[in-house]
Amino acid sequence: MPDIAHRPRVVIVGCGFGGLEATRALARADVDITLIDRTNHHLFQPLLYQVATAGLAAPAISAPIRHILRRQIAAGRLTVLLAEVQDIDAARRQVRLDDGTRVPYDHLIVAAGATHGYFGHDEWARHAPGLKTLADAFELRNRVLKAFEHAERHPGQREEWLTFAVIGGGPTGVEMAGTMAEIAHHTLHDEFRHIDSRQARVVLIEGADRVLGALPPDLSRRAQAQLERLGVEVRTGCRVTHVDAQGVTAQVQGQEAPWRLHARTVVWAAGVAASPLGRALHATTGVALDRAGRVVVEPDLGIAGHPEIQVIGDLAAAKSHPRDGEPTPVPGVSPAAKQMGRHAAANLQRRLRGEPAQPFRYVDYGSLATIGRKAAVAQVELPLLGELRLSGYPAWVFWLFVHIYFLIGFRNRLMVLVDWAWAYWTFQRHARVVVEAPPAASPSQEDGS
Numbered sequence: 001m002p003d004i005a006h007r008p009r010v011v012i013v014g015c016g017f018g019g020l021e022a023t024r025a026l027a028r029a030d031v032d033i034t035l036i037d038r039t040n041h042h043l044f045q046p047l048l049y050q051v052a053t054a055g056l057a058a059p060a061i062s063a064p065i066r067h068i069l070r071r072q073i074a075a076g077r078l079t080v081l082l083a084e085v086q087d088i089d090a091a092r093r094q095v096r097l098d099d100g101t102r103v104p105y106d107h108l109i110v111a112a113g114a115t116h117g118y119f120g121h122d123e124w125a126r127h128a129p130g131l132k133t134l135a136d137a138f139e140l141r142n143r144v145l146k147a148f149e150h151a152e153r154h155p156g157q158r159e160e161w162l163t164f165a166v167i168g169g170g171p172t173g174v175e176m177a178g179t180m181a182e183i184a185h186h187t188l189h190d191e192f193r194h195i196d197s198r199q200a201r202v203v204l205i206e207g208a209d210r211v212l213g214a215l216p217p218d219l220s221r222r223a224q225a226q227l228e229r230l231g232v233e234v235r236t237g238c239r240v241t242h243v244d245a246q247g248v249t250a251q252v253q254g255q256e257a258p259w260r261l262h263a264r265t266v267v268w269a270a271g272v273a274a275s276p277l278g279r280a281l282h283a284t285t286g287v288a289l290d291r292a293g294r295v296v297v298e299p300d301l302g303i304a305g306h307p308e309i310q311v312i313g314d315l316a317a318a319k320s321h322p323r324d325g326e327p328t329p330v331p332g333v334s335p336a337a338k339q340m341g342r343h344a345a346a347n348l349q350r351r352l353r354g355e356p357a358q359p360f361r362y363v364d365y366g367s368l369a370t371i372g373r374k375a376a377v378a379q380v381e382l383p384l385l386g387e388l389r390l391s392g393y394p395a396w397v398f399w400l401f402v403h404i405y406f407l408i409g410f411r412n413r414l415m416v417l418v419d420w421a422w423a424y425w426t427f428q429r430h431a432r433v434v435v436e437a438p439p440a441a442s443p444s445q446e447d448g449s
Contacts (some may be wrong), residue, residue, distance in 0.1 A: 023069060023341075033072075063412060113313055166203070166269060180200075368399045
């Protein structure tokens with residue numbers, strides 16, 4: 001058995017799609033891996049909005065990291081740490097954890113992901129939460145469901161409580177808006193005495209001139225048409241200028257006067273910002289960052305002057321380098337993160353063998369976005385057949401099977417399949433439990449007086 005003390009030490013920060021793939025790809029390599037994540041679970045983020053809208057329970061789209069990687073742990077090649085990396089010291093080759101512990105490395109793969117970006121208006125976060133973690137999903141689910149409860153209790157405020165604003169017309173915004181409309185029109189319509197949930201207004205606000213801007217214009221138009229059939233009001237060309245507890249203010253393209261929407265529930269799906277570890281890498285290595293705070297990596301996903309450090313996933317401002325043609329930006333989607341994870345692991349092993357690292361080439365298999373029941377759009381690249389564009393029911397069925405296939409573990413696939421089948425036939429969503437945080441205890445309560 002190789003001496004562990006002489007194995008190269010590999011530290012992987014983050015167990016999202018990229019970090020998990022890198023860990024799995026290195027499982028058989030003669031290295032000692034330390035995987036660090038601030039949560040104890042891997043999250044299937046493409047379905048996170050389903051937890052936020054009570055369509056799925058949290059365990060259906062997440063799994064404990066230690067369970068997923070139990071074989072690698074048992075083989076003595078992997079250590080998993082529940083911790084948050086606060087800083088990176090490239091000179092000493094160490095990462096510093098939230099409790100002050102320093103973990104040394106010979107090779108470092110940073111897959112810390114991204115967080116919400118409010119375009120310099122972080123004060124909007126308290127009024128318009130985003131969707132990146134399970135905690136975010138629980139918060140949004142509580143806000144959406146309690147809005148209907150407030151409308152039932154306060155007839156004079158019914159209109160503002162039954163108005164929901166979703167800011168951002170990308171996949172997350174489109175999926176959230178469509179599903180919220182379904183909840184109002186189908187799931188809750190016969191569960192209240194004093195309000196009709198079908199009178200709820202769901203408004204999708206997008207600054208560009210169309211939703212799903214990464215897709216071809218014809219698919220974007222079909223997506224908007226499907227949203228509107230579900231009852232979503234789509235407002236394009238609206239740049240949000242203010243968010244508060246009572247609603248949203250936006251500047252509409254071609255109009256001088258600002259537009260005001262009174263809505264007590266606002267969902268932020270408009271922008272992302274890179275993990276703060278991007279700034280830490282900039283401070284310790286001098287690497288350039290882009291406007292979103294992402295690390296500008298070399299063609300092989302490494303950092304100039306520090307080949308032992310690779311950055312992948314949403315934290316990396318990476319480009320795909322095809323054999324023919326100009327480099328193109330890599331999109332911030334889960335398939336790209338997975339491919340970068342595998343590529344980073346392969347390059348690390350090449351370096352250990354004394355071979356040169358290879359540039360990253362992204363294989364784009366297409367894009368998918370679901371809008372609601374039997375409504376979706378898809379752009380898929382098929383070998384030999386070329387590009388295939390789908391919308392409506394065929395795209396929705398394709399979307400279902402793709403997401404079930406890529407879920408972690410048989411149990412999760414089975415849970416999601418059963419929940420989706422039940423929701424399809426009954427229109428019901430049973431993950432609708434609202435959990436309130438306990439109120440903070442007063443000093444007199446804490447000391448027993």
